[in-house]
Amino acid sequence: MATDFKSLPIIDVRALLDRFHDPKMAEDKGVIEVVRMLHQACRETGFFYVKGHNIPESLIDEVRYVTHQFFSLPFEEKMKIKMSAETGYRGYQQIGENITNGKPDMHEAVDCYREMEPGAYGDFGRPLEGSNIWPTHPPNFKQLMEEYIGLLIDLSRAIMRGMALALGGPADAFEGKKAGDTFWVLRLIGYPGCTHHKSMEMQDSDIGCGAHTDYGLLTLVNQDPDISALQVRNRSGEWISAMPIPGTFVCNIGDMLKIWTNGLYEPTLHRVINNSSKYRVSIPFFYEPNFDTVVEPFDFCKQKTGKIAKFERVVYGDHLVRKVTTNFVM
Numbered sequence: 050m051a052t053d054f055k056s057l058p059i060i061d062v063r064a065l066l067d068r069f070h071d072p073k074m075a076e077d078k079g080v081i082e083v084v085r086m087l088h089q090a091c092r093e094t095g096f097f098y099v100k101g102h103n104i105p106e107s108l109i110d111e112v113r114y115v116t117h118q119f120f121s122l123p124f125e126e127k128m129k130i131k132m133s134a135e136t137g138y139r140g141y142q143q144i145g146e147n148i149t150n151g152k153p154d155m156h157e158a159v160d161c162y163r164e165m166e167p168g169a170y171g172d173f174g175r176p177l178e179g180s181n182i183w184p185t186h187p188p189n190f191k192q193l194m195e196e197y198i199g200l201l202i203d204l205s206r207a208i209m210r211g212m213a214l215a216l217g218g219p220a221d222a223f224e225g226k227k228a229g230d231t232f233w234v235l236r237l238i239g240y241p242g243c244t245h246h247k248s249m250e251m252q253d254s255d256i257g258c259g260a261h262t263d264y265g266l267l268t269l270v271n272q273d274p275d276i277s278a279l280q281v282r283n284r285s286g287e288w289i290s291a292m293p294i295p296g297t298f299v300c301n302i303g304d305m306l307k308i309w310t311n312g313l314y315e316p317t318l319h320r321v322i323n324n325s326s327k328y329r330v331s332i333p334f335f336y337e338p339n340f341d342t343v344v345e346p347f348d349f350c351k352q353k354t355g356k357i358a359k360f361e362r363v364v365y366g367d368h369l370v371r372k373v374t375t376n377f378v379m
């Protein structure tokens with residue numbers, strides 16, 4: 050349960066990356082400090098900033114730059130990679146096609162998922178079978194995004210090692226059959242600027258993305274600098290700004306972590322409102338469990354939470370398919 054936080058902590062994760070391959074990482078002083086901060090952040094805010102991540106700023110900036118370029122293309126160009134049930138929900142969605150809490154969101158997006166071969170998970174995986182359909186311009190789009198995704202997977206794994214230790218489990222608790230073969234998601238999102246005067250009352254149509262929690266384990270958000278639009282809800286119901294901080298990702302935890310931790314860590318509601326006049330781009334990367342993972346409370350978490358499981362087990366892919374197949378009006 051979130052507290053009445055007024056701001057989000059900044060965590061330098063460098064020690065986790067430096068000690069990633071060290072079997073004694075849990076004894077390292079730097080790691081111990083990161084682990085302490087992760088635990089506090091996951092208990093109190095469910096959101097934090099990640100710095101010391103080692104991902105080149107030039108790559109992070111270029112990913113946003115080409116995303117701006119894509120969304121500024123003519124409508125017909127964007128529709129060439131249109132998302133549908135036939136594409137496995139991969140590709141371009143127009144403004145208003147994504148529904149949150151029964152209302153259309155004011156954003157357009159390109160959704161990408163880890164590739165899924167036909168029949169890989171039998172019938173329950175079918176809706177998400179497919180390969181990504183990338184824009185052809187700029188020509189390096191696919192290569193750039195794949196490089197970026199590879200680095201974000203490594204960073205996420207390191208953070209999950211820290212969280213596993215923070216929970217009192219083994220460092221590799223989230224690896225192998227749990228999330229060692231992550232069914233990652235990358236969303237390139239564009240939020241139109243606001244055309245009416247700021248002093249006017251907020252309309253429903255101003256909501257870029259309605260209040261929600263993320264579905265899996267960990268989200269890393271690469272957002273435009275100089276626009277504050279992402280907001281996180283604290284216990285009193287106040288919306289706290291996750292404003293951009295140079296050199297950082299905004300990081301938050303998802304639904305599956307609540308089940309695995311038996312409620313020790315809970316995802317926090319968040320939403321997006323772009324009140325600026327500028328077009329905003331944000332690229333969340335979702336580090337998710339394996340598609341066919343059965344998620345149920347870890348014993349080492351149950352030990353700390355009354356010994357009985359508080360949540361039913363869930364197959365991550367079922368949770369995702371349920372979300373994806375009800376998220377869109379197409």
Ligand SMILES: N=C(N)NCCCC[C@H](N)C(=O)O
Pocket residue numbers: 147148149150234258261262263264335372376
């Ligand atoms: N993969 C993630 N987390 N995507 C976040 C989208 C949240 C909005 C969606 N319409 C919903 O209602 O869930």
Ligand SMILES: O=C(O)CCC(=O)C(=O)O
Pocket residue numbers: 236238258263270272279319320321331332333
């Ligand atoms: O636009 C953002 O910064 C975050 C979007 C988000 O919360 C999501 O897509 O899950």
Ligand SMILES: [Fe+2]
Pocket residue numbers: 261262263319
């Ligand atoms: Fe989100």
